[in-house]
Amino acid sequence: QERAQTRKNLMNGETFISTPWSEPWVAWTMLGLLVLAAVSHALQPQAIPMGFRSLFSTADRNSLFIDSALDKRGQAIMVLFAVGVLSLAMYRTMCGFMTPRPFAFITFAYIVLAALVIMLLRTALEALAGFTFVPRSSMHTLWDHYYHLLTTTAILHYPVLLISLFWSALTPMAILVLNAVVVAFFYLTLLVKSCLLLVHSFRGLVYTLIAFITLEIVPFAGLLGLSYIIS
Numbered sequence: 001q002e003r004a005q006t007r008k009n010l011m012n013g014e015t016f017i018s019t020p021w022s023e024p025w026v027a028w029t030m031l032g033l034l035v036l037a038a039v040s041h042a043l044q045p046q047a048i049p050m051g052f053r054s055l056f057s058t059a060d061r062n063s064l065f066i067d068s069a070l071d072k073r074g075q076a077i078m079v080l081f082a083v084g085v086l087s088l089a090m091y092r093t094m095c096g097f098m099t100p101r102p103f104a105f106i107t108f109a110y111i112v113l114a115a116l117v118i119m120l121l122r123t124a125l126e127a128l129a130g131f132t133f134v135p136r137s138s139m140h141t142l143w144d145h146y147y148h149l150l151t152t153t154a155i156l157h158y159p160v161l162l163i164s165l166f167w168s169a170l171t172p173m174a175i176l177v178l179n180a181v182v183v184a185f186f187y188l189t190l191l192v193k194s195c196l197l198l199v200h201s202f203r204g205l206v207y208t209l210i211a212f213i214t215l216e217i218v219p220f221a222g223l224l225g226l227s228y229i230i231s
Helices: 024-043 047-053 061-065 072-095 105-133 136-166 172-198 202-230
Strands: 006-008 015-017
Touching: 024 047, 024 072, 024 105, 024 136, 047 072, 047 136, 072 105, 072 136, 072 172, 072 202, 105 202, 136 172, 172 202
Parallel strands: none
Antiparallel strands: 006 015
């Protein structure tokens, strides 16, 4: 059974339940995220279909992405959408296993900020490692696949997040499993794509696994730790 979070109404002294479905900011945030996805789609209509089409493909940049017509603004907005969805999913999942407290927008905002900082650091490290050890054409192809996988996963994650936020019958463990399945799908698919695109020898496999752990698993673990502290 989910732990109820309580806060006092200063006007009349009554005690209210503070849950995701009782906090108005949650609904507004979900609506805002949906607007971000719609704006991104309007700026680059081919991005979402291309994301699903390339989901299990490892075709090179020229043969797969030449007609994708990606827009830099649309990409930035979609990344913000993905960060918002992941941050709210993390916050929702952790609240089910922590001491009861209000489900607060400021906490969610701090998690989003932490996620953006970690993503920027991860991107900088990936660019440094990529331009040092990987051919530029392969790196650009991997970045394209990464963005389209991120887009696809975020869109799939949105309805899962919607259910976990507003279906009160779900247990904390069920919410954890739902969100963990989406995250596992993203990282397993990314690992397979990375290996198929970059690995041409045993040494390449070792380097790819080390890079995957350093650039993907460690930052995600760091975000989990920061989210736990912030929450």
